[in-house]
Amino acid sequence: MNVSRRNFLASAGALIATAASPWSCARAMADATALPRPTSSQLLWQRDELAMFVHFGVNTYADREWGLGNEDPTIFNPTALDARQWARSAREAGARAMILTAKHHDGFCLFPTKTTKHSVESSPWRGGKGDVVREFADACRAENLRVGLYCSPWDRNSPVYGGDHYNDFYCEQLTELLTRYGEIHEMWFDGANGEGPSGKRQAYDWPRIHALVRKLQPNAVMFSDAGPDVRWCGNEKGMAGYPNWAMVNPARVPYPGADSPDVSDALLHGDSAGTIWRPAEADVSIRPGWFHHATEDDKVKSVEALNEIWFNSVGHNSKLLLNVPPTREGLFHENDVARLHEWRTSRDALFAHDLAADKKVVWKRTGERSAVAEVDLGKAQPVGIVRLAEDIEQGQRVSRHVLHGAMGSDWKELAQGSTIGACKLDRIVSPQLRKLRVTVLDAIAPPLPLRVAAYTGSAV
Template identity: 50%
Template sequence: MNNKNVCLFSLALLTAVFFSCKNIGSVAPPQTYGAIPSKPQLEWQKMEYYMFVHFGPNTFTDMEWGNGKEDPKIFNPSALDCRQWAATAKAAGMKGIIITAKHHDGFCLWPSKYSTHTVKESPWKNGKGDVLKELSAACKEYGLKFGVYLSPWDRNHPAYGTPEYNQIFANTLSEVLSNYGDVFEVWFDGANGEGPNGKRQEYDWDLFRSTVYKHQPNAVIFSDVGPGCRWIGNEAGFAGETNWSRLNVKGFAPGHSPALDTLNSGNRYGAAWVPGETDVSVRPGWFYSKTTDEKVKSLDDLLGIYFASVGRNSNLLLNVPADRRGLIHKNDSLRLMEVKQALDQSFDKNLAADKKAASKTVRGNSEKYAVANLLDGDYDSYWATDDDVLTAAVEIDLGSRVDVNTVVLQEYIPLGQRVARFNIEVWNANKNLWEQVTEASTIGYKRIIRFKTRRTNKLRLNILESLACPVLNNVGVYHLPEAYLPKEAKQQVVSEKGDLPVDQWKVLSPSTANISEIIDGKAAAIALAFKAPIVIDLGEESNFKGFFYVPEAKVAAANIARYNFMVSSDGKNWKALKSNAMFDNIRNNPIRQNQFFEDPVKGRYIKLEPLELAHSSDKYLIAEIGLLK
């Protein structure tokens, strides 16, 4: 080769290398698709799992919704220790605590200048205490984030129902948000149970939101419709199997939200980024009650909730109520430790870490978007395809045959949520073919897929539908203990019994064929014509202090929400014990409702008269009714 040819060859080689390197460095990243999270929303999403603490006068009255008439003197925890709460949350693997600073009863857990229904009026610490101050300090000590729940609905404040109340509530927000350090989430409850004849307050949500951002610009605001994060549409602990972080919010407001199934699944083409938050209690109710000490959710229940929330693109806000001492009960904390141990055991070893991944579709053939990024543990490195490639496959070589039953997937949501359908296959070496083990829809920030254990050396992720080029930043492969895999649903007969024997009871009306089922001790609901009262003959004069009603355990069920309850000695002359009364929070949390009277009563006949249903219907549902001593 002469010198001229050598020079030409060298020039060509340098040019090729130059353009090759330029190609790698100049391949533009994917443009964002649709609504995307703000920086605070992204940091919030990364928290995944944190604690809710319901605490206040209801703790001492066995109520879910206080009426605001409680004497502040009942609030007197004997050993309140917010450091114990924080230590428990930290040990459980939680990242923060949200406290019910002001529930619907209006009682403030701090000495507010804008209310006379506060800790200042209680005997706790001689009126000098401040729960928010103690909890925020404890969170800081234990490296947890601090959040606050404040209910706009106030059943105590005399200004509620007037135009002046909005500014009072805004002042209350300012007080809380400017005195206790950084607040990661402000939780607005949309509940208002005043009923058709109660006080009506037109909330100034623009004022409330601007007040939050004035003092806490990085706070995520929770409500039915955000704007920071949204209610997932139930209090049972599950997000939709399809769960978009986008939502159409135009025309809606807190307390006036889209349909429950929309909240559960989001909107595929929603205009706003409003990710879901799954809130659920470790006990049947939200506030502590000694009657539920033995009803703490099982490990299986809580793991199921974790996989149906965090594992479905939602954060999990798990309520762990403080008891009357002001401490987290040992039954609750022990169960939380079991959950932590199970999760650690499940995700201790990522079988795909440092293994090889391959894909025929890499954006611009650039190493910057290489499929290896899925396995490097770096949140901000990702695999992406070219803009016009909406379906793709990723193959992961595990190196040797191992047992697998769980795959964790993450989209790089700073660029938007894209994947609408995918499946996972495992390689069957004996048959020399791929076998599908699962198919699902959305991924979002995190999707955890569990399936029957398979032994394989390779997995394949197939993106079957994506709204824009897929962008994923993590794939994890795990082998969970068999005990933590989904179990076949078994029909359980739930026992719901009262304190009085029902052997002599007889349901006099309505005269439906299966009416006796409402006193058989089994929580299977039947439907009765709306407004048809239930009248029961107890068989003899009996003494009792209250009654219970068991609704249909479904959020959208037509359960009794408002009612009258009466007693009689002869079945003709009735005495009202509860008039236009309300079953607290039954719309969102349809569990057994225990209702007590002001004084013990005696009678032979009882009558429950439905006045209003949780959801409109010409029939109402009842599973069981009984009496309490």
């Protein structure tokens, strides 16, 4: 038994399982072998739960969401850029990683590059000698955050976009990003594919792009709606679908940017019969827009809205990627920073003390695809939130479950659900409970012991 597996079981308390017949053990082993499982990089990625996105570039100064590609690079001039302030704000909010828009659709690069003059080298910032990606990466590591980068495949500035040489151009930019800035935790792509200066669209060489990342940053996870490691949740509201499987059938989302009702369903829900592990990332901005606009300074999402997003992203077996855009000065706005602090305080209060942390969880298999987990909290206590988790190192299995609570022998249904995965959060209404019971009604493979946590759920 490896260390991480042992720690998972220890955190769930002492588990008591019924004896299994030789036949059922053999069947369970066969089922477990067939299940897709996460890589160590995918596990690390999901266990972070929260990462912060940083949209910054010429759009910040042009006051646009999508630049046209003809912006004058001299408009980029942050007078007080402080990437350490970004990273510190992210860490204090509970994030464990950050992702920067090294290049957005307008083609302006926040790093010096041999491929184009449409970059920070042509701006007055730092006398044309600056490198936002370098300052970002250094700041993240100083605050113990993992580094992620987004390099848009769509480039509205490049004259070779839409032609035979653009994939060479793009891979050269990726090579610069993947070799200059140390270890990259997540490489973020999208399928945006509009017209370039020539009026043509580009046929992206995704196999080549993915192979390049694998070669230069083998431990990085790659995000896009089609993965290959992490998929989009299907919307920009930070809301993962439910049920939400971490597995997918890759044929349903064949390439980034593919669009159909079946693609939308696959992104939202994954596949219970999926053949590869590709969990969902839920992205959303703390403001209406992704780049900073002064007119939105009073439209920062409330703590209540952010908590709702948390329960529907992390609480639906996804990871949350929250965007916070720097101002023209190069700082997170004080309203955003204050809201991040308030939100962290609220989350800390909601999940302050696990009432089941040191309690025994009794686990009993009741059939080939069913089981019961029961925990006695030791005394009657107010329970407002229940968190369930599977040991996803062994794959995702539960497809239908029900949660009950009791003071004595009279059990009351509190919630029903389908998937659990890395995390399932339920807010419940119950005055006092002493015992909790999770009944796995069905699973795609023999279910394994669950982690059960309970909180009063009192926010501040």
